[in-house]
Amino acid sequence: MHVDENTYSFDEFLKARDEYNDFLDNEFLQLAAKHYIKDEWEQLYEKIKTLSEETSFHYRHIANEISKIENQPKIEHYNAYNKRVDRIIRTKQQADMEEDLFKRALFSKETSKWEQVLSRFLFHHNGEAGIMCPVACTDGLVDILRTFEHELNDELKEILRHVTEGIDGDFGIGAQFMTEIQGGSNIPANVLKAVKAGDHWRLYGSKFFCSAIHADYSVVTARVDNTEHVGTFIVPLWKTRERKERNHLVINRLKSKLGTTELASAEVIFNGAKAYQIGPLEKGVAIAVGIVLTKSRLDIGAASSAFMLRAVREALQYSQFREVFGRRIEDFPLAKGQLLDMEHTAKRTTAAVFKIYDEFFKQENWYHKQLSEEEKKRQFVLRELILLQKIKAAHDTVDTVRTAISIFGGNGVIEDFSSLPRLFRDAMVNELWEGPKNVLLAQIHRDIKRASKWYEPKAFIKDLLEGVDGQIVERFQERMQSLMDIDLYAEPNEQTIRDAKEWARFCDELFYEYQEQAWKEIGDAPIVKTYSFKKQL
Ligand SMILES: Cc1cc2nc3c(=O)[nH]c(=O)nc-3n(C[C@H](O)[C@H](O)[C@H](O)COP(=O)(O)OP(=O)(O)OC[C@H]3O[C@@H](n4cnc5c(N)ncnc54)[C@H](O)[C@@H]3O)c2cc1C
Incomplete structure (x- = not known):
């Protein structure tokens, strides 16, 4: 009988690779961060050290798991009662990881800017993982809301609270939809239409690349009806915070992508989605x-x-x-x-x-x-x-x-x-x-x-x-x-x-x-x- 006498093993390498702590073992990263963080460094060091244990030894593994083809996001268009739901189905592991990241209240007034940057930096070591795009989009959403904080209506104030401080422990997630089928580079050529409806707006038309479609709110660019302007709007993606019914929009399909496969990116039709103007329409x-x-x-x-x-x-x-x-x-x-x-x-x-x-x-x-x-x-x-x-x-x-x-x-x-x-x-x-x-x-x-x-x-x-x-x-x-x-x-x-x-x-x-x-x-x-x-x- 022939037996395989080859005893070659990767074990030593795997041990070194898998025991590497993305923050503690990377002296260069610490040097770079310390150089700019200065006074806050010592206090932040302990927090980031703790987080790095999780991103290096827990979430690194989860990110690999959820990237497997069988774990990638899917869409449920209708529920059992013939109701259109367009719900994104993701693994519990992915949803939990996202929840954990958002529960860190990255965009709260209590969280320092550098803590936010460093926390995200550590998660970035594990790839996009279906969570880093939503974080970046939420960051943009928060910034735009804060920039116009003095003129927000009650609904937008509530959205800002949801994405920064959380409501009953639940943190809102942002997205951004600008690209249309005729081209993403040229936003001024958007044709999705915004029509005034009392104190808010209704959107009609389509967007061709809508990542983080499971999110709560999106920044959407749209042509203002009967004008040459492309305005910017904040659109709740669901009718209520329970996320059961979509805000007058349907998802045609999820895209099959080369990368960021853990992230649901959709093609969407807006059928009168309720939207709120943000900033001057002519400067959208x-x-x-x-x-x-x-x-x-x-x-x-x-x-x-x-x-x-x-x-x-x-x-x-x-x-x-x-x-x-x-x-x-x-x-x-x-x-x-x-x-x-x-x-x-x-x-x-x-x-x-x-x-x-x-x-x-x-x-x-x-x-x-x-x-x-x-x-x-x-x-x-x-x-x-x-x-x-x-x-x-x-x-x-x-x-x-x-x-x-x-x-x-x-x-x-x-x-x-x-x-x-x-x-x-x-x-x-x-x-x-x-x-x-x-x-x-x-x-x-x-x-x-x-x-x-x-x-x-x-x-x-x-x-x-x-x-x-x-x-x-x-x-x-x-x-x-x-x-x-x-x-x-x-x-x-x-x-x-x-x-x-x-x-x-x-x-x-x-x-x-x-x-x-x-x-x-x-x-x-x-x-x-x-x-x-x-x-x-
Ligand atoms: C995985 C994924 C997720 C995405 N998610 C989102 C999302 O959530 N929201 C969203 O709004 N968009 C999203 N996008 C869209 C993305 O922002 C666009 O793909 C991008 O802006 C380019 O637009 P386009 O694909 O229509 O390319 P086009 O605008 O058609 O451009 C095609 C080519 O023309 C070139 N080009 C354009 N202008 C010039 C010029 N002046 N000179 C020379 N060359 C030029 C470009 O460089 C490019 O090579 C996503 C894209 C990907 C890949």
Whole structure:
């Protein structure tokens, strides 16, 4: 009889991988967070330490479980009594995880901004998991409600209370529906109609990408009947808080997606859904993009950083454990180069995420403020940084997770060997939602050109790259000057294609310098320790 005498085992690697605490064992993450959190650090440290035990050792496992095909969300269109319900069916594990996260009252006035950011950051290590999109959307919903807090009617005040402080222990969840079938990049081209009905509005038409459709409320953009305006509205997705009957809307179907498969994303028809106006109708697009999408784009920066930290540390651990031709993977120069590059990318991304959040918090509550010249410039720099970060961090994550997968060889693409395939697919989605790369590149160019009347592009570059070597800054300033007059909307020909490519390269390199500077300001520390794994064969 032949027996398998191969005693090869992954046990040592699995032990190191699974015992890794995403916060306590990541000295670099702690360094970055501490650098910006400052006075609050000691108090926050204990809370985040406790949360990290849960996200690293409990929810990491749950996130893997719920991603299995059999656990993905489904829709029940009708109940047994022929009543249309359009209820999303999810596993109890997923619903519990979401409830736990929301019960942390992330958006309460009692919760500090940094606690909110760090808590979400730890959950992001486990991928989108069907919960991180709803959190980002709720963040945007809260911001828009707070921005117009002085003019909210009773219903909107109640919604704000539900999503921030909770009602009887139940916390409201937000969504955001802007994309229509004819295109998501061009929100001003929305055709879903809003019709005035007394002190509120009724919506008629469809939205083509509606994630977190299980949520309680959504920010919805809609064309105001008989006008050219696209307004922003808050729409309860259910008639009552018991979530039994939909608010005059039907869900056609759930989308089958490459990534974020744990999240229900729907195609929806509004048949007179009750809606509340928020902010001035003629500024709907600016409000939706400037307040709501800005928050989601910031969140994509943080998600990208957490995905990368997770992928890189697992690749580093594997490369120390796994032997090929009698040597550890990390002992080959080809692999070592990739590992160093990945670690570098994860660190510069993380450093920039914290730096941008820090500036964002300093500028909070500026919406209604009469800004000085200097403040107006700072606000502009931040706006562009958030767009640049969305492009670069999301793009780099796909590259980094792909390289991490390749370090694992064939095992890298095996769904139940690691979470990397899932993170890779989620990273692909992060590149697209909240604005694909080309849309944002065009936006940045338009912004700088428009602002050039009151903000010299040279001065803008200097301010954005504050702290960077003068010669490097000058080179960017010169390139910016020569790119000012390119036309990203011209007919494609040899020249315009070259210009467009140079613009994309310029933005990429500009934000890279910003990230490098952010990293320099923080200092360095390891993501994983050096292990002493036994020789395997
Ligand atoms: C998983 C998932 C979930 C989503 N959930 C939501 C949601 O909950 N709510 C919501 O509102 N939306 C949602 N979206 C939609 C998402 O925001 C849109 O897909 C995105 O805004 C792009 O719109 P589009 O897909 O219609 O692409 P289009 O607008 O058709 O764009 C197609 C291509 O044209 C390019 N393009 C556009 N403008 C320019 C330009 N000026 N120059 C060069 N190229 C350009 C784009 O970069 C893109 O490559 C979701 C998307 C995904 C993938």
